[in-house]
Amino acid sequence: MAASPSVLSLRGIGKSYAGPVLSEVDLDLRAGEVHALVGENGAGKSTLCRIIAGLARADDGSMTLRGQDYLPRNKGDAEHRGIRMVLQELHLIGTLTVAENLFLNRLPHRGGWIDYSRLHRDAAELLARVGLDAIDPAVPAGQLGIGHQQMIEIAAGISLRCEVLILDEPTAALTDQEIENLFRLIAEIKAAGTSILYISHRMEEIRQISDRISVLRDGRLVKTRETADFPLDEIVRLMVGRDVGETLRVSPDSTGETALKVEGLRAGTAVRGVSFEARRGEILGFAGLMGSGRTETMRAIFGADLREAGEIWLFGKPASIRSPREAVRRGMALLTENRKEQGLLLPLTVRANITLSRLGVVSKALGWIKRGREAAEASAWADKLSVRCTSIEQPASELSGGNQQKIIMARWLFRDCDILIFDEPTRGIDVGAKFEIYQLLSRLADQGKAVIMVSSDLRELMGLCDRIAVMSAGRIAGIYRRGEWTQDKIMNSALSGYLTA
Secondary structure: OOOOOEEEEEEEEEEEOOOEEEEEEEEEEEOOOEEEEEOOOOOOHHHHHHHHOOOOOOOEEEEEEOOEEOOOOOHHHHHHOOEEEEOOOOOOOOOOEHHHHHOOOOOOEEOOEEOHHHHHHHHHHHHHHOOOOOOOOOOEHHHOOHHHHHHHHHHHHHOOOOOEEEEEOOOOOOOHHHHHHHHHHHHHHHHOOOEEEEEOOOHHHHHHHOOEEEEEEOOEEEEEEEHHHOOHHHHHHHHHOOOOOOOOOOOOOOOOOEEEEEEEEEEOOOEEEEEEEEEOOOEEEEEEOOOOOHHHHHHHHHOOOOOOEEEEEEOOEEOOOOOHHHHHHOOEEEEOOOHHHHOOOOOOEHHHHHHHHHHHHHEOOOOOEOHHHHHHHHHHHHHHOOOOOOOOOOEHHHOOHHHHHHHHHHHHHHHOOOEEEEEOOOOOOOHHHHHHHHHHHHHHHHOOOEEEEEOOOHHHHHHHOOEEEEEEOOEEEEEEEOOOOOHHHHHHHHHHHHHHO
16 A cells, blocks of 8 residues: 655754754654654753744754745744644743643633633533543632643644644653553544644653654664564664663562651641551552552652541651651652652753762762762762763753753662652653663662552563552552552453442
8 A cells, every 4th residue: 555645744854952853854744644753862852842833943863744845933933833842841820720731722702701601511522522521610720640641632732633743752651541642642632633743751652653663763763664574673772782681680589677667647638548558678569549649658658749638657667757868868868750840950961960968978078069079979979870961060951861861860779768769650751761660669669768659550560579559539548569469450450449449
């Protein structure tokens, strides 16, 4: 069958910031296809898409849209030409309602006043289309969870007919049901003739929905091939430039003392009587559906959210942790699921973000920073975690998502905390970086740290953890050792609290 004509063509696209980010990229997007763009963090995927969407300008090369020269001046110009992009990072305005976010640039009005009746009606129709008909359009967007916010971003992206739709990591924060709804929408959009450029690190979903796959490595396009003819092992090898072996953890024969003990923890409606123990030398995983209370449990333990009831023991001693400052002082660390808003100081340098947790080590008696010592410590940890940056003086905002995640991890390792809580540490991270993080977590446990890992990826929990605690409706529904769990057993536990509620 003959290939569809190209809707969008890129030739020789190049872009540099502190150094080259893209070099001589040629890419064609056919009408009515899902074209997956894959590569390690920092490979240039998001930069290429931002150029297409008018959010950045290429330094070299040219683009054509439907055979006409295409050089968008800005995002609005690109959207006027029929190209829309749903970004990986959320851009909703939390204080505005869901409906206002969906139609922000085209609010219906009568006589100069916003027609809220029509606005809420149109928003409800759009929400139903993406499977969010249970959400009230009048609710402030900031009150929703990350997964629902991501679906609202996607709903806004498909609200207008477009030639090209760019989706950057659209499923990173979605549940299985939301992903299923998204894939149904993609099929509808594709059938209507829209071309979709799809960025994801999840190989299984790329193989499920894409027609062709293009691999970027170090800013260059190394291969494009039909998905059906592109073996997974070859995709991974082309992405990382090497073969990626199996590096998941083998559970130790024994673990050390109990580092963290939680009994009867309650926090709002999300955490309703949680009890568990985490031991030195083990990785304790937390599974559960979105909204099961996993993140809220970790935040309450860390003192980031108010603990209404329950007891916490650290190494056998009662601990009254009322703030993150006290948690850190007692040897705890929390890597939050939202690195942009809660984990990083984006305008500051890689150096400052790494050393932030232990300024006393790099400061003089009167509080002045010893720049040489600080730079040495930051450089050492950036090297240990293979942070890809032009230098430790580069702002954290300029790094890829995976490298930003590594900076936060470096910060806590520099602090040398004994209890490490990682909430979705591999979300939005490429396959090569994932294995590096798996190895790091295993090394930390082998060094005697107590590692707690919250993840929506059940397979990585089953491959990496020594025990898995399953949460359902704010409670622990079961804790399983390696050898005891199965995927069905874990999923049944995850659903149990909702079947009996």
